[in-house]
Amino acid sequence: MRRALLLLAFSPAPLWAQAADLDIPVAAADHFPHGISVKGRVYTDRRGLTLYGMDMRAATGRTGQPAIYCSGDCLARWEPLLAPRGAPVSPVPRAFGGPRTEAAAVKPASDNPDWTVMEGPAGPQWVYKKVHLVFTRKDARPGSTEHDGADAYLWNSLKYLPPPPKLVAPPDVAARLVDGAYVLADAQGNWLFSPKDSDCADPCAWRPLATGMVRRAVGQWSVRHTADQAQWLYRGKPVYRADPRQPVPADGVALTP
Amino acid sequence: MLSHKIAALCAAALFVPIVPAQTATLPAPPANGEMGFVFAHFAPAIHQGDQDCPDGPVATLRDNYLQTQASAERLRLLEKPNEAELTKRWTGYAFGPQGTNICTHPDKFDRPSQRIVQGKVAQGLDLDGGADAEGCDHDPFTSPTGQAGVDNQMWRAMGCVRTWRGVDGTGGDIVRGLTQFLISGEHTQVLLLTGVDSLSDDPDVTVIYANSEDRAVVDAKQNFMPDASYTVVANAQHRNVLKGRIVGGVLMTDPAHIRLRQSWGQGSERDIRGKRTEYDMTKARLRLTFQPDGSLKGLVGGYQPIWNIMASASIGGEGAATTAGYDCAAMYAALKKLADGDRDPATGQCRRISSAMEVLAVPAFVNDTLPATRVAQQ
Amino acid sequence: MIRALCFLAALGLTACSAEKAPQSVSAEPSFVPLKAPLGQIVAMRRLTEAQYRNSIADIFGPDIRVAGRFEPIVRPVHELIATGAASSTISPAGLEQFDAMARAIAAQIFDADHRAQFMACAPRDVAAPDPDCAARVLVPVGRYLFRRPMTQEEVAAYVMMAGKATASSGDFHKGLELALAAMLVSPHFLYVVESAEADPESPGDLRLDNLARASRLSFLLWNTTPNETLLKAAEQGQLTDPSQLAAIAGRMVRSPRLEDGVRAFFADMLLFEKFDEMAKDQIVYPRFNPDVASALSEQMLRMIVDQLVTQKGDYRDLFTTRRTFINRALGPLYQAKVTSTQGWVPYEFAPGDDRAGLLGQAGFLALYAHSGRSSPTLRGRAIRELLLCQPVPNPPGNVNFTAVQDVTSTAMPTAKMRLTAHNSDPVCAACHRITDPLGLPLEKFDGIGAFRRQENGAPIDTAGLFEGVAFQGNIGLGKALAASTSTTECVAGRAFQYATGRVPEDDGALAGGIEQDFAKDGYRIASLFLRVATMPQAYRIAAPPLAAPEIAMTTSKGVHP
DSSP: OOGGGOOOSSOOOHHHHSSOSSOOBOOSOSOOOTTOEEETTEEEOTTOOBOEEEEHHHHBTTBSOGGGOSOTTHHHHEEEOBOOTTOOOBOOOGGGTOOSSSOOOOOOOSSSTTEEEEEEBTEEEEEETTTEEEEEETTOOTTOOTTTTHHHHTEEEOBOOOOOOOOOSOTTEEEEEETTEEEEEETTSOEEEEESSSOOOSSOOSEEOBOOTTOOOBTTEEEEOSSSSOEEEETTEEOEEEOTTSOOOTTEEEOOO | OHHHHHHHHHOOOBOOOOOOOOGGGOOOOOTTSOEEEEEEEEEEOOOOOTTSOTTOSOOOHHHHHHHTSOHHHHHHHTSGGGHHHHHHHHHHTTBOGGGOBTTTSGGGSOOOOOOOOOOSBOOOBOOSTTOOTTSOOOOOBBOTTSOSOBBOHHHHHHTTSHHHHOBTTBOOHHHHHHHHHHHHTSSEEEEEEESOOOSSEEEEEEEEEEEEOSOOOBOTTSOBOTTEEEEBOSOGGGEEEEEEEEETTEEEEOOEEEEEEEEOOSSOTTSOTTOEEEEEEEEEEEEEEEOTTSOEEEEEEEEEEHHHHTHHHHHHTHHHHHTSOOOHHHHHHHHHHHOOEEEOTTTOOEEEEEEEEEEEEEEEEEEOOOOOOOBOBO | OTGGGTTOOTTTOOSOOSTTOOSOOOSSGGGSOBOSOOOEEEEEEEOOHHHHHHHHHHHHOTTSOOOSOOOOOOOOTTSOHHHHGGGOOOOHHHHHHHHHHHHHHHHHHTSTTTGGGTOSSOOSSTTSOOHHHHHHHHHHHHHHHHTSOOBHHHHHHHHHHHHHHHHHHTOHHHHHHHHHHHHHTSHHHHEEEEEEEEOTTSTTOEEEOHHHHHHHHHHHHHSSOOOHHHHHHHHTTGGGSHHHHHHHHHHHHHSTTHHHHHHHHHHHHTTGGGGGGOOOOTTTOTTOOHHHHHHHHHHHHHHHHIIIIISOOBGGGGGTOOEEEEOTTTHHHHTOOOOOSSSOEEEEOOTTOTTOSGGGSHHHHHHTBOSSSBOHHHHHHHIIIIISOOOOOOOOTTOOOHHHHOTTOSSSOSHHHHHHHHTTSHHHHHHHHHHHHHHGGGTTBOTTSOBOSEETTEEOOOEEEETTEEEEHHHHHHHHHHTOHHHHHHHHHHHHHHHHSSOOTTHHHHHHHHHHHHHHTTSBHHHHHHHHHHOHHHHBOOSOOOOOOOOTTOSSSOOOO
């Protein structure tokens, strides 16, 4: 599944080359709890230090208590990002060694569902995306991400990927993030593009983004009936699909929201 | 899903006998010197010696609970009418304060060690060359073929666990459970040998021992099909590049830190996506024998963190204790006591334990090209 | 057939009348109801499953799901499904399936999430009938579904149906949904209704009219319903003009959509429906898992499309090409490295590899084999019948198969030896002489199409003979087929049958004529399809006109044309 989305059309950016053995999920919102911000594409604390997530899923199997795995000596190197006093504390899930009696409901600690609070080794601590207990590295300098992926991906810099834009588009069109920017794709993950200048000459080998002949316009999308099959136009230009493993043709332009 | 996971511990297959290479009947090496394999078997190397467990297999949590009771009370509980009470009490024995349970948090329970292997023979490799300055004292085994100095304290600790040991030449349920991980794509492992000039003797072979994210290609009987294609995982940490040599039809690699990933769950709703463990083996080596049918059989040995040995039980949590009946605290105590690698200078406690995994790898096509850009998922 | 459809309006509509037809449907000319009477119906050809699915996708969009079981069209012996479609009925059970699919499709289209994308208007009151708005929604849909403008009576009836359902449900969109569901089980949708008109070139005779020609072209070349351009061309009378017909058909065969037409044609010609029922003995062939089974037909189609459409290659080279496609499931069967984790990748056999050509593909080899062993006879017969159009008689009922079935015989370890023993009976030998010399060259491939060097430890003799020429193995067989005019005549004749749904009386002469043109164009499939799409004979009507379908949708005033 993930492989199908590999894209060679765009040159790899350094961020994506950072250690990460899983796909990086996009942010739920572009505003964050007080004291947390984004520099470049990484979350930082108020001092500008990179936030690291201790991935409780990667601590599984090393300990029965991933939420307090970083205790003792570990706290000499890693500093928990403590939550503000009074923040609602969510229970540690049973899957991560939490008590079986506790209700599993996550309590919102901010208006961004990415950020919740859990009892950590030094008290209530921020948690990102429900699985990354948030820390900073004690000896780090602002801007450094040198511990990204450390200890078999237990420690990962928290990378910010902007939330997807709200689309007014045909139902099978989605925005997908590539190298930090959103581009449009169809439901199968094909990239959408339009001709740079003149339309594809007949017979056109490009694969159209087809639709139904009785389909009506939506937002900036309209339907043309003059091609081999009903085809979407975006901002007045015909839309074609490119295999996610292939580059968008040189005389085409990838669509952006 | 949980039951499937517990199956890793509760789960069996036939032994894979290590057959000495018959170099005369080995296939010719490929012209390009490149040979790929996929692992069809990867499980603790089992040897069922007669003298191994003179007091019987490892006791269940229920048995251990009963042992804590005075004999009169024990006899009362064992009476049929009191079965429900006994069940309630022994399962309660699996839990500690604040919702802890004996398998998720075995280190929070102070329980005596489980029964350990008393025999002198086990499978494995000599990992420490007779002595390891960074290790802890232990008695090495002798291999079934008579080789001395075999380091496999994992077997000593776990070899009397019924689901490991099995009976009558058949390995315990753990073998079948781990094979299922190989089939499901949660733990696909591949080997890519390059620079092979001879299957009987070659002083310099490069071995890439890696994970693949590809699901196994199996036949209708769930046997691995030879000549299927697998692509090496993009993540360099789980792509181990080893130096090796072939002597007398046996491939041996130099000691190295080998890391392989296992994911847990195949995407069902109950799975926690991204939950994963590592096979993390230090001073690890492969000793694999070329077979006439083109496969490789042998051992992977190395020092593993003690917790990793019982990761499956830990993930299984209370189910492993109350359904499978494991006394994980007794298991943990045995592993801790017998750990023989990576001694903590401050405490003197060893944190890793020597181990041997028995493996079978069948011919496959292995793509070692690294993918490029990743695309984010919402 | 038609009668089976007569209760399609199982909607409980009884006494609706047609007098309330809306007057102001649309200013768009093509959305105006048909005023002229429809032509005489000369054939009704049932949509195949693929044509149904493609039609729904083209009319409503590829995101509309079609789920259900399609009653198969029966293939007449030695003919095409396309021919069977011209005499195919739908059983009550089959119609129930179509009805369930229709309702599910209509429900998606008019659900709250989708309806805005299909409606040019909003009802004055969502709880009350609105004939004008209903017509504005249903008329354009009907034109695409029926591949012609609906008649005024049809419009009135479906609008009435929507109104009735709205009134009973209190939901305007529910009314539309029910009307659309009824349109989707109309014979005018489920069948391609071929209508004809007087042929001015040949007084007293008939020829397909413009709208029927639009459907003919579209289903033949693209395996889907006519698009807007084609319907307009038909409505403007362009398709009975030979030069305009040639120009339009020429453009269509140059389109990438020709792939769909070529796939459908070869799936029909090569009996691909048999893949659905193919079963292999899991004890003998444990490697034949469901992933392998499902990949076999697709591999053959990809090879065909690549050779004939993508490469625009010579049909004869289909039997010798080294280019194919492979996926992970097929890798072990071919003992080939597959470089992609997902999907299909091009693969080229090494020069001299006996896998080359269509007959070396595991799909053909597995399909024409028994469940637990290969079969030179089945393979040879398939080559004769499917690729050379030379029917082979069935074996007599009292044949003793003991010798050929004893696959573990040490005395006769190979299929060839067993067949030789079997053929000591001269009655058997007569037919086996036709089939076996074409099947034995493929004996190095077992019953699932996997390569083998030996059978029961004995070397395999792959000698073959065709039209007096001896050869070895699949490579030799492919070359022999490529060199024979029987091969090209067969596909040419099949193309005509596929286009028209009928076997012409002067089959041989016509096929010979098509074959000559095929040869002139270097045996390009696009040329062959263009030829059968434009030749006047293909549009000439031999059969007597059929009675128009009667649809018990209305009572007092029928809506049938």
